Amino acid sequence: NYYLYGIDDKFLDVMSMKLVAGKNFSNNPPSNDHRILINEEASRLLGFRSPEEAIGQKVSLDTGNDDEYSVVIGVIRNYHQQSLKEAQIPMIHWFSQDVSNLFAIRLNTADMQSAIDKISARWQSGFSGHVFDYYFMNEMFNKQYAGDLRFGKILNLFAGFTLLITILGLLGLATYNASRRTREIGIRKVLGASSAGIIRLLSRDFLRLVFIAILIAVPLCWYVANAWLQGFTYRINISWWVFAATGSLVALLAMLTISIQGLKTAIANPVRSLRSE
Known part of the structure:
Protein backbone atom coordinates (compact mmCIF):
# COMPACT_ATOMS: atom_id res chain seq x y z
CA ASN A 1 0.00 0.00 0.00
CA ILE A 105 2.70 28.63 0.35
CA ARG A 106 6.08 29.43 1.90
CA LEU A 107 6.22 32.89 3.50
CA ASN A 108 9.45 34.76 4.12
CA THR A 109 8.36 37.93 5.87
CA ALA A 110 8.21 39.46 9.32
CA ASP A 111 4.76 40.95 8.61
CA MET A 112 2.83 37.70 8.51
CA GLN A 113 -0.63 39.27 8.80
CA SER A 114 -0.05 41.55 5.82
CA ALA A 115 1.04 38.57 3.71
CA ILE A 116 -2.06 36.61 4.76
CA ASP A 117 -4.31 39.55 3.84
CA LYS A 118 -2.76 39.70 0.36
CA ILE A 119 -3.20 35.96 -0.14
CA SER A 120 -6.82 36.24 1.01
CA ALA A 121 -7.48 39.02 -1.50
CA ARG A 122 -6.01 36.94 -4.35
CA TRP A 123 -8.07 33.95 -3.23
CA GLN A 124 -11.30 35.94 -3.30
CA SER A 125 -10.51 37.28 -6.77
CA GLY A 126 -9.94 33.79 -8.13
CA PHE A 127 -12.32 31.70 -6.03
CA SER A 128 -15.14 34.07 -5.07
CA GLY A 129 -17.84 32.31 -3.12
CA HIS A 130 -15.38 29.92 -1.48
CA VAL A 131 -14.31 30.59 2.10
CA PHE A 132 -10.61 31.32 2.55
CA ASP A 133 -9.17 29.33 5.41
CA TYR A 134 -5.54 28.74 6.30
CA TYR A 135 -3.26 27.12 8.84
CA PHE A 136 0.47 27.02 9.51
CA MET A 137 2.03 23.62 9.01
CA ASN A 138 4.23 23.81 12.10
CA GLU A 139 1.15 24.56 14.24
CA MET A 140 -0.72 21.64 12.68
CA PHE A 141 2.11 19.23 13.47
CA ASN A 142 2.54 20.63 16.98
CA LYS A 143 -1.14 19.91 17.72
CA GLN A 144 -0.40 16.22 17.27
CA TYR A 145 1.85 16.38 20.34
CA ALA A 146 -0.36 18.65 22.48
CA GLY A 147 -1.29 15.74 24.75
CA ASP A 148 2.35 14.72 25.18
CA LEU A 149 3.35 18.31 25.99
CA ARG A 150 0.59 18.57 28.62
CA PHE A 151 1.70 15.24 30.07
CA GLY A 152 5.28 16.53 30.27
CA LYS A 153 4.23 19.73 32.05
CA ILE A 154 2.09 17.84 34.57
CA LEU A 155 4.91 15.36 35.15
CA ASN A 156 7.40 18.19 35.76
CA LEU A 157 4.97 19.86 38.16
CA PHE A 158 4.48 16.70 40.20
CA ALA A 159 8.21 15.98 40.13
CA GLY A 160 8.88 19.46 41.54
CA PHE A 161 6.31 19.01 44.32
CA THR A 162 7.67 15.56 45.12
CA LEU A 163 11.21 16.90 45.37
CA LEU A 164 10.08 19.77 47.60
CA ILE A 165 8.17 17.43 49.93
CA THR A 166 11.16 15.08 50.03
CA ILE A 167 13.55 17.89 51.01
CA LEU A 168 11.18 19.17 53.71
CA GLY A 169 10.73 15.62 55.01
CA LEU A 170 14.48 15.04 55.15
CA LEU A 171 14.98 18.36 56.91
CA GLY A 172 12.33 17.47 59.50
CA LEU A 173 13.79 14.02 60.12
CA ALA A 174 17.31 15.42 60.38
CA THR A 175 16.12 18.02 62.90
CA TYR A 176 14.32 15.37 64.95
CA ASN A 177 17.33 13.04 64.85
CA ALA A 178 19.68 15.82 65.96
CA SER A 179 17.44 16.84 68.86
CA ARG A 180 17.11 13.19 69.95
CA ARG A 181 20.91 12.78 70.04
CA THR A 182 21.71 16.11 71.68
CA ARG A 183 23.45 14.58 74.70
CA GLU A 184 25.49 12.14 72.57
CA ILE A 185 26.65 14.92 70.26
CA GLY A 186 27.55 17.15 73.23
CA ILE A 187 29.68 14.39 74.79
CA ARG A 188 31.39 13.68 71.47
CA LYS A 189 32.26 17.37 71.04
CA VAL A 190 33.63 17.61 74.59
CA LEU A 191 35.79 14.57 73.85
CA GLY A 192 37.18 16.29 70.74
CA ALA A 193 34.92 15.27 67.85
CA SER A 194 35.18 17.63 64.87
CA SER A 195 32.26 19.35 63.17
CA ALA A 196 32.87 17.27 60.03
CA GLY A 197 32.71 14.11 62.11
CA ILE A 198 29.42 15.18 63.69
CA ILE A 199 27.94 15.93 60.26
CA ARG A 200 29.01 12.50 58.98
CA LEU A 201 27.50 10.87 62.06
CA LEU A 202 24.13 12.55 61.54
CA SER A 203 24.08 12.13 57.75
CA ARG A 204 25.25 8.54 57.35
CA ASP A 205 21.98 6.70 57.99
CA PHE A 206 19.88 9.14 55.96
CA LEU A 207 22.18 9.06 52.95
CA ARG A 208 22.18 5.27 53.03
CA LEU A 209 18.37 5.32 52.73
CA VAL A 210 18.55 7.90 49.92
CA PHE A 211 20.92 5.73 47.89
CA ILE A 212 18.70 2.67 48.42
CA ALA A 213 15.70 4.71 47.21
CA ILE A 214 17.64 5.78 44.10
CA LEU A 215 18.57 2.17 43.31
CA ILE A 216 14.89 1.21 43.53
CA ALA A 217 13.61 4.23 41.58
CA VAL A 218 16.00 4.07 38.60
CA PRO A 219 14.75 0.72 37.17
CA LEU A 220 11.12 1.78 37.69
CA CYS A 221 11.69 5.12 35.94
CA TRP A 222 13.48 3.38 33.07
CA TYR A 223 10.59 0.94 32.64
CA VAL A 224 7.88 3.65 32.69
CA ALA A 225 9.79 5.93 30.29
CA ASN A 226 10.40 3.13 27.81
CA ALA A 227 6.76 2.03 28.01
CA TRP A 228 5.69 5.59 27.10
CA LEU A 229 8.19 5.77 24.24
CA GLN A 230 6.76 2.56 22.76
CA GLY A 231 3.89 4.72 21.49
CA PHE A 232 6.29 6.35 19.02
CA THR A 233 7.47 4.55 15.89
CA TYR A 234 10.52 6.83 15.88
CA ARG A 235 11.86 7.19 19.39
CA ILE A 236 15.02 7.94 21.29
CA ASN A 237 16.96 5.56 23.46
CA ILE A 238 17.33 6.73 27.04
CA SER A 239 21.03 6.67 27.93
CA TRP A 240 22.29 5.45 31.29
CA TRP A 241 23.86 8.83 32.05
CA VAL A 242 20.39 10.45 32.28
CA PHE A 243 19.57 8.28 35.30
CA ALA A 244 23.09 8.68 36.69
CA ALA A 245 22.86 12.48 36.47
CA THR A 246 19.36 12.57 37.96
CA GLY A 247 20.31 10.23 40.80
CA SER A 248 23.44 12.26 41.52
CA LEU A 249 21.42 15.49 41.64
CA VAL A 250 18.90 13.99 44.05
CA ALA A 251 21.71 12.61 46.24
CA LEU A 252 23.44 16.02 46.23
CA LEU A 253 20.25 17.84 47.26
CA ALA A 254 19.64 15.30 50.02
CA MET A 255 23.24 15.65 51.21
CA LEU A 256 23.00 19.45 51.31
CA THR A 257 19.67 19.35 53.14
CA ILE A 258 20.91 16.95 55.81
CA SER A 259 24.31 18.66 56.10
CA ILE A 260 22.74 22.05 56.79
CA GLN A 261 20.96 20.69 59.86
CA GLY A 262 24.05 18.68 60.81
CA LEU A 263 26.21 21.80 60.63
CA LYS A 264 23.82 23.75 62.88
CA THR A 265 24.00 20.95 65.43
CA ALA A 266 27.79 20.56 65.12
CA ILE A 267 28.57 24.22 65.81
CA ALA A 268 26.17 24.49 68.77
CA ASN A 269 27.72 24.98 72.21
CA PRO A 270 28.02 21.47 73.80
CA VAL A 271 27.95 22.91 77.34
CA ARG A 272 24.45 24.27 76.78
CA SER A 273 23.16 20.94 75.43
CA LEU A 274 24.72 18.96 78.30
CA ARG A 275 23.35 21.41 80.89
CA SER A 276 19.83 20.94 79.52
CA GLU A 277 20.29 17.16 79.78
Whole structure:
Protein backbone atom coordinates (compact mmCIF):
# COMPACT_ATOMS: atom_id res chain seq x y z
CA ASN A 1 0.00 0.00 0.00
CA TYR A 2 1.17 3.50 -0.78
CA TYR A 3 -0.11 7.07 -0.74
CA LEU A 4 -0.52 8.80 -4.09
CA TYR A 5 -0.40 12.60 -4.32
CA GLY A 6 -0.41 14.98 -7.24
CA ILE A 7 2.14 17.81 -7.06
CA ASP A 8 3.75 20.34 -9.39
CA ASP A 9 7.38 21.13 -10.08
CA LYS A 10 7.53 23.78 -7.29
CA PHE A 11 6.31 21.50 -4.50
CA LEU A 12 9.71 20.19 -3.38
CA ASP A 13 11.19 23.69 -3.10
CA VAL A 14 8.20 25.05 -1.18
CA MET A 15 8.26 22.14 1.28
CA SER A 16 12.09 22.05 1.52
CA MET A 17 12.20 18.42 0.42
CA LYS A 18 15.46 16.94 -0.83
CA LEU A 19 16.09 14.52 -3.67
CA VAL A 20 18.47 11.69 -2.83
CA ALA A 21 18.55 10.42 -6.41
CA GLY A 22 17.29 11.47 -9.84
CA LYS A 23 15.62 14.77 -10.68
CA ASN A 24 12.50 16.81 -10.05
CA PHE A 25 9.57 17.31 -12.42
CA SER A 26 10.17 19.66 -15.34
CA ASN A 27 8.41 23.01 -15.68
CA ASN A 28 7.30 21.74 -19.10
CA PRO A 29 4.11 19.78 -18.22
CA PRO A 30 3.99 17.44 -21.28
CA SER A 31 7.45 16.09 -20.45
CA ASN A 32 6.15 14.91 -17.06
CA ASP A 33 3.57 12.49 -18.45
CA HIS A 34 3.91 9.01 -16.96
CA ARG A 35 6.71 10.22 -14.71
CA ILE A 36 6.66 9.85 -10.92
CA LEU A 37 8.63 10.76 -7.82
CA ILE A 38 8.79 8.33 -4.90
CA ASN A 39 10.19 8.58 -1.40
CA GLU A 40 12.83 6.31 0.12
CA GLU A 41 10.24 4.17 1.89
CA ALA A 42 8.34 3.55 -1.36
CA SER A 43 11.64 2.68 -3.06
CA ARG A 44 12.35 0.13 -0.34
CA LEU A 45 8.89 -1.44 -0.54
CA LEU A 46 9.13 -1.67 -4.32
CA GLY A 47 12.20 -3.85 -3.86
CA PHE A 48 14.96 -1.51 -5.00
CA ARG A 49 18.23 -1.94 -3.14
CA SER A 50 19.09 1.76 -3.34
CA PRO A 51 17.44 5.01 -4.47
CA GLU A 52 19.79 5.11 -7.46
CA GLU A 53 18.58 1.69 -8.59
CA ALA A 54 14.98 2.95 -8.68
CA ILE A 55 15.72 5.68 -11.23
CA GLY A 56 14.39 4.79 -14.69
CA GLN A 57 12.41 1.79 -13.45
CA LYS A 58 8.80 1.31 -14.54
CA VAL A 59 6.10 1.07 -11.90
CA SER A 60 2.45 0.09 -12.34
CA LEU A 61 0.13 2.31 -10.31
CA ASP A 62 -2.81 -0.11 -10.56
CA THR A 63 -4.96 2.20 -12.68
CA GLY A 64 -6.85 -0.67 -14.26
CA ASN A 65 -4.72 -0.60 -17.39
CA ASP A 66 -2.13 -3.36 -17.13
CA ASP A 67 -0.15 -1.87 -20.00
CA GLU A 68 0.20 1.56 -18.36
CA TYR A 69 3.41 2.16 -16.44
CA SER A 70 5.04 5.20 -14.90
CA VAL A 71 8.78 5.79 -14.85
CA VAL A 72 10.56 6.76 -11.63
CA ILE A 73 12.58 9.92 -12.28
CA GLY A 74 13.46 10.87 -8.70
CA VAL A 75 13.59 9.61 -5.12
CA ILE A 76 12.74 12.02 -2.30
CA ARG A 77 14.27 11.81 1.16
CA ASN A 78 11.74 10.40 3.64
CA TYR A 79 9.62 13.04 5.34
CA HIS A 80 6.97 12.70 8.00
CA GLN A 81 3.50 13.15 6.57
CA GLN A 82 1.99 12.26 9.94
CA SER A 83 2.97 12.14 13.60
CA LEU A 84 6.21 10.51 14.71
CA LYS A 85 3.97 7.97 16.41
CA GLU A 86 3.14 6.62 12.96
CA ALA A 87 5.37 4.54 10.72
CA GLN A 88 7.01 6.11 7.67
CA ILE A 89 4.51 6.33 4.80
CA PRO A 90 5.46 5.17 1.27
CA MET A 91 4.71 8.13 -1.01
CA ILE A 92 4.31 8.30 -4.79
CA HIS A 93 3.85 11.67 -6.51
CA TRP A 94 2.66 12.26 -10.03
CA PHE A 95 2.71 15.61 -11.83
CA SER A 96 -0.53 17.55 -11.55
CA GLN A 97 -1.57 21.11 -12.30
CA ASP A 98 -5.25 20.53 -11.62
CA VAL A 99 -7.10 23.09 -9.50
CA SER A 100 -6.96 22.03 -5.87
CA ASN A 101 -8.73 23.16 -2.73
CA LEU A 102 -5.41 23.12 -0.89
CA PHE A 103 -2.34 25.20 -1.70
CA ALA A 104 1.04 25.21 0.02
CA ILE A 105 2.70 28.63 0.35
CA ARG A 106 6.08 29.43 1.90
CA LEU A 107 6.22 32.89 3.50
CA ASN A 108 9.45 34.76 4.12
CA THR A 109 8.36 37.93 5.87
CA ALA A 110 8.21 39.46 9.32
CA ASP A 111 4.76 40.95 8.61
CA MET A 112 2.83 37.70 8.51
CA GLN A 113 -0.63 39.27 8.80
CA SER A 114 -0.05 41.55 5.82
CA ALA A 115 1.04 38.57 3.71
CA ILE A 116 -2.06 36.61 4.76
CA ASP A 117 -4.31 39.55 3.84
CA LYS A 118 -2.76 39.70 0.36
CA ILE A 119 -3.20 35.96 -0.14
CA SER A 120 -6.82 36.24 1.01
CA ALA A 121 -7.48 39.02 -1.50
CA ARG A 122 -6.01 36.94 -4.35
CA TRP A 123 -8.07 33.95 -3.23
CA GLN A 124 -11.30 35.94 -3.30
CA SER A 125 -10.51 37.28 -6.77
CA GLY A 126 -9.94 33.79 -8.13
CA PHE A 127 -12.32 31.70 -6.03
CA SER A 128 -15.14 34.07 -5.07
CA GLY A 129 -17.84 32.31 -3.12
CA HIS A 130 -15.38 29.92 -1.48
CA VAL A 131 -14.31 30.59 2.10
CA PHE A 132 -10.61 31.32 2.55
CA ASP A 133 -9.17 29.33 5.41
CA TYR A 134 -5.54 28.74 6.30
CA TYR A 135 -3.26 27.12 8.84
CA PHE A 136 0.47 27.02 9.51
CA MET A 137 2.03 23.62 9.01
CA ASN A 138 4.23 23.81 12.10
CA GLU A 139 1.15 24.56 14.24
CA MET A 140 -0.72 21.64 12.68
CA PHE A 141 2.11 19.23 13.47
CA ASN A 142 2.54 20.63 16.98
CA LYS A 143 -1.14 19.91 17.72
CA GLN A 144 -0.40 16.22 17.27
CA TYR A 145 1.85 16.38 20.34
CA ALA A 146 -0.36 18.65 22.48
CA GLY A 147 -1.29 15.74 24.75
CA ASP A 148 2.35 14.72 25.18
CA LEU A 149 3.35 18.31 25.99
CA ARG A 150 0.59 18.57 28.62
CA PHE A 151 1.70 15.24 30.07
CA GLY A 152 5.28 16.53 30.27
CA LYS A 153 4.23 19.73 32.05
CA ILE A 154 2.09 17.84 34.57
CA LEU A 155 4.91 15.36 35.15
CA ASN A 156 7.40 18.19 35.76
CA LEU A 157 4.97 19.86 38.16
CA PHE A 158 4.48 16.70 40.20
CA ALA A 159 8.21 15.98 40.13
CA GLY A 160 8.88 19.46 41.54
CA PHE A 161 6.31 19.01 44.32
CA THR A 162 7.67 15.56 45.12
CA LEU A 163 11.21 16.90 45.37
CA LEU A 164 10.08 19.77 47.60
CA ILE A 165 8.17 17.43 49.93
CA THR A 166 11.16 15.08 50.03
CA ILE A 167 13.55 17.89 51.01
CA LEU A 168 11.18 19.17 53.71
CA GLY A 169 10.73 15.62 55.01
CA LEU A 170 14.48 15.04 55.15
CA LEU A 171 14.98 18.36 56.91
CA GLY A 172 12.33 17.47 59.50
CA LEU A 173 13.79 14.02 60.12
CA ALA A 174 17.31 15.42 60.38
CA THR A 175 16.12 18.02 62.90
CA TYR A 176 14.32 15.37 64.95
CA ASN A 177 17.33 13.04 64.85
CA ALA A 178 19.68 15.82 65.96
CA SER A 179 17.44 16.84 68.86
CA ARG A 180 17.11 13.19 69.95
CA ARG A 181 20.91 12.78 70.04
CA THR A 182 21.71 16.11 71.68
CA ARG A 183 23.45 14.58 74.70
CA GLU A 184 25.49 12.14 72.57
CA ILE A 185 26.65 14.92 70.26
CA GLY A 186 27.55 17.15 73.23
CA ILE A 187 29.68 14.39 74.79
CA ARG A 188 31.39 13.68 71.47
CA LYS A 189 32.26 17.37 71.04
CA VAL A 190 33.63 17.61 74.59
CA LEU A 191 35.79 14.57 73.85
CA GLY A 192 37.18 16.29 70.74
CA ALA A 193 34.92 15.27 67.85
CA SER A 194 35.18 17.63 64.87
CA SER A 195 32.26 19.35 63.17
CA ALA A 196 32.87 17.27 60.03
CA GLY A 197 32.71 14.11 62.11
CA ILE A 198 29.42 15.18 63.69
CA ILE A 199 27.94 15.93 60.26
CA ARG A 200 29.01 12.50 58.98
CA LEU A 201 27.50 10.87 62.06
CA LEU A 202 24.13 12.55 61.54
CA SER A 203 24.08 12.13 57.75
CA ARG A 204 25.25 8.54 57.35
CA ASP A 205 21.98 6.70 57.99
CA PHE A 206 19.88 9.14 55.96
CA LEU A 207 22.18 9.06 52.95
CA ARG A 208 22.18 5.27 53.03
CA LEU A 209 18.37 5.32 52.73
CA VAL A 210 18.55 7.90 49.92
CA PHE A 211 20.92 5.73 47.89
CA ILE A 212 18.70 2.67 48.42
CA ALA A 213 15.70 4.71 47.21
CA ILE A 214 17.64 5.78 44.10
CA LEU A 215 18.57 2.17 43.31
CA ILE A 216 14.89 1.21 43.53
CA ALA A 217 13.61 4.23 41.58
CA VAL A 218 16.00 4.07 38.60
CA PRO A 219 14.75 0.72 37.17
CA LEU A 220 11.12 1.78 37.69
CA CYS A 221 11.69 5.12 35.94
CA TRP A 222 13.48 3.38 33.07
CA TYR A 223 10.59 0.94 32.64
CA VAL A 224 7.88 3.65 32.69
CA ALA A 225 9.79 5.93 30.29
CA ASN A 226 10.40 3.13 27.81
CA ALA A 227 6.76 2.03 28.01
CA TRP A 228 5.69 5.59 27.10
CA LEU A 229 8.19 5.77 24.24
CA GLN A 230 6.76 2.56 22.76
CA GLY A 231 3.89 4.72 21.49
CA PHE A 232 6.29 6.35 19.02
CA THR A 233 7.47 4.55 15.89
CA TYR A 234 10.52 6.83 15.88
CA ARG A 235 11.86 7.19 19.39
CA ILE A 236 15.02 7.94 21.29
CA ASN A 237 16.96 5.56 23.46
CA ILE A 238 17.33 6.73 27.04
CA SER A 239 21.03 6.67 27.93
CA TRP A 240 22.29 5.45 31.29
CA TRP A 241 23.86 8.83 32.05
CA VAL A 242 20.39 10.45 32.28
CA PHE A 243 19.57 8.28 35.30
CA ALA A 244 23.09 8.68 36.69
CA ALA A 245 22.86 12.48 36.47
CA THR A 246 19.36 12.57 37.96
CA GLY A 247 20.31 10.23 40.80
CA SER A 248 23.44 12.26 41.52
CA LEU A 249 21.42 15.49 41.64
CA VAL A 250 18.90 13.99 44.05
CA ALA A 251 21.71 12.61 46.24
CA LEU A 252 23.44 16.02 46.23
CA LEU A 253 20.25 17.84 47.26
CA ALA A 254 19.64 15.30 50.02
CA MET A 255 23.24 15.65 51.21
CA LEU A 256 23.00 19.45 51.31
CA THR A 257 19.67 19.35 53.14
CA ILE A 258 20.91 16.95 55.81
CA SER A 259 24.31 18.66 56.10
CA ILE A 260 22.74 22.05 56.79
CA GLN A 261 20.96 20.69 59.86
CA GLY A 262 24.05 18.68 60.81
CA LEU A 263 26.21 21.80 60.63
CA LYS A 264 23.82 23.75 62.88
CA THR A 265 24.00 20.95 65.43
CA ALA A 266 27.79 20.56 65.12
CA ILE A 267 28.57 24.22 65.81
CA ALA A 268 26.17 24.49 68.77
CA ASN A 269 27.72 24.98 72.21
CA PRO A 270 28.02 21.47 73.80
CA VAL A 271 27.95 22.91 77.34
CA ARG A 272 24.45 24.27 76.78
CA SER A 273 23.16 20.94 75.43
CA LEU A 274 24.72 18.96 78.30
CA ARG A 275 23.35 21.41 80.89
CA SER A 276 19.83 20.94 79.52
CA GLU A 277 20.29 17.16 79.78
